Amino acid sequence: MKKGRFEIVYLTLIYNEVTNYLHLNFNSINKLLLKKNKEAPLKRFHHWIFSGALQHQNEKPADGSIVEVYSYKKEYLGIGHYNDGNICVRMLSFQKENINTTFWLSRIQQAKALRTAMGLTENPATNAYRLIHGEGDRLPGLVIDNYNGHFVLQAHSTGMHHSRHQIAEALQTCFGDELKSIYYKSGNTLPKSLISDEVETFLVGDATDTIILENELQFYVNWKEGQKTGFFLDQRLNRQLLGSMAKGKRILNAFCYSGGFSMYALKEGAALVHSVDASQKAIDWTLKNEELNSGNGTHKAEVADVSTFIKNSPMDYDIVILDPPAFAKNIRSKHRATIGYKKLNKQALKKMQPGSILFTFSCSQPIDLGLFENTVRAAAIEAGRKIQVIKRLGQPTDHPVNLFHPEVSYLKGLVLYIS
Numbered sequence: 146m147k148k149g150r151f152e153i154v155y156l157t158l159i160y161n162e163v164t165n166y167l168h169l170n171f172n173s174i175n176k177l178l179l180k181k182n183k184e185a186p187l188k189r190f191h192h193w194i195f196s197g198a199l200q201h202q203n204e205k206p207a208d209g210s211i212v213e214v215y216s217y218k219k220e221y222l223g224i225g226h227y228n229d230g231n232i233c234v235r236m237l238s239f240q241k242e243n244i245n246t247t248f249w250l251s252r253i254q255q256a257k258a259l260r261t262a263m264g265l266t267e268n269p270a271t272n273a274y275r276l277i278h279g280e281g282d283r284l285p286g287l288v289i290d291n292y293n294g295h296f297v298l299q300a301h302s303t304g305m306h307h308s309r310h311q312i313a314e315a316l317q318t319c320f321g322d323e324l325k326s327i328y329y330k331s332g333n334t335l336p337k338s339l340i341s342d343e344v345e346t347f348l349v350g351d352a353t354d355t356i357i358l359e360n361e362l363q364f365y366v367n368w369k370e371g372q373k374t375g376f377f378l379d380q381r382l383n384r385q386l387l388g389s390m391a392k393g394k395r396i397l398n399a400f401c402y403s404g405g406f407s408m409y410a411l412k413e414g415a416a417l418v419h420s421v422d423a424s425q426k427a428i429d430w431t432l433k434n435e436e437l438n439s440g441n442g443t444h445k446a447e448v449a450d451v452s453t454f455i456k457n458s459p460m461d462y463d464i465v466i467l468d469p470p471a472f473a474k475n476i477r478s479k480h481r482a483t484i485g486y487k488k489l490n491k492q493a494l495k496k497m498q499p500g501s502i503l504f505t506f507s508c509s510q511p512i513d514l515g516l517f518e519n520t521v522r523a524a525a526i527e528a529g530r531k532i533q534v535i536k537r538l539g540q541p542t543d544h545p546v547n548l549f550h551p552e553v554s555y556l557k558g559l560v561l562y563i564s
Contacts (some may be wrong), residue, residue, distance in 0.1 A: 190549035194234035209303030226304025235285035249315035297374040326350030363437040394463040404431030411440025460496035490524035
């Protein structure tokens with residue numbers, strides 16, 4: 146066989162192989178059909194498809210796989226991650242797109258641009274912020290927090306778990322030398338079936354902790370051993386508000402974790418700050434943060450169950466902060482969570498002094514602001530106390546709410562005057 150002819154045959158074989166590969170991969174993307182009249186939420190750019198909206202399938206896609214979604218009339222609606230559950234598809238895009246490193250890089254760059262516009266990416270006073278806030282940044286099932294160049298990536302869906310390496314690659318491209326490490330922390334947010342997979346591991350580097358700046362205060366953050374991604378960045382503005390009211394006051398910071406509210410109060414001259422948490426590790430980190438920051442007042446930190454502490458305390462504080470962990474992590478626990486919030490707030494309100502102020506929060510996504518206010522109102526009625534709302538609180542600008550997906554608004558807070 147002549148050389149030229151051999152090259153033609155060889156290139157033809159290569160072309161056929163590539164074509165077959167692309168064809169197989171194209172066909173491997175499952176196509177899901179919605180039932181009649183179920184496309185309206187997607188046309189309003191809502192990111193979730195519930196299982197009841199899908200037509201019956203003989204074979205279900207694999208959990209975490211990429212699926213294209215079509216209306217009953219075969220109209221293309223978008224592409225997303227499939228999961229066999231109540232929320233069966235989390236939409237990544239409402240147009241035809243390849244879900245690859247280029248896609249992840251584009252979304253990360255857009256998220257970074259928003260944080261830059263909010264003055265967070267090059268801020269000498271604050272070097273930690275949330276970079277990706279799930280549906281708020283059009284990436285449902287993904288959270289990324291940036292702790293001074295150390296990124297903590299957390300997946301809340303199997304699809305995001307499978308995409309973690311592409312996401313890490315996109316992060317490195319976007320941030321370059323600014324990026325110091327990437328830690329993947331999804332052991333508590335993924336299905337039990339993935340527990341044997343690498344759900345708690347380093348994707349880049351090996352750093353486990355650092356010290357961050359938040360409004361010029363220093364905080365120790367340990368993402369490997371800490372709660373969530375290591376620190377509660379969502380309370381940054383609310384801590385600042387508490388600080389502005391703290392001078393000369395006696396303050397109880399219940400469920401203090403690593404003492405975020407406490408440090409702001411001490412910095413602004415609170416007379417006494419009492420930090421209480423059921424975790425010894427949380428109290429150790431609170432004391433570590435006290436060493437990092439100079440304060441003008443007296444600080445006491447102790448390990449105790451908050452309910453028991455309130456029961457046994459005279460509660461002679463000027464300001465009380467109740468910032469418990471989420472009582473409702475899904476819709477099924479909504480009723481039980483409501484009872485828990487009412488009980489906690491009733492217990493505190495019953496013992497608080499006239500003229501004192503309560504900062505009370507819920508970070509449970511299924512509990513909306515209206516329900517939370519009704520729950521606190523019921524607690525006040527049962528406690529026999531009159532309350533006035535001074536301010537309603539929420540999450541900061543690096544936790545944006547998608548106007549088309551309001552469920553991403555999860556943090557609710559009330560500042561109440563007690564009489």
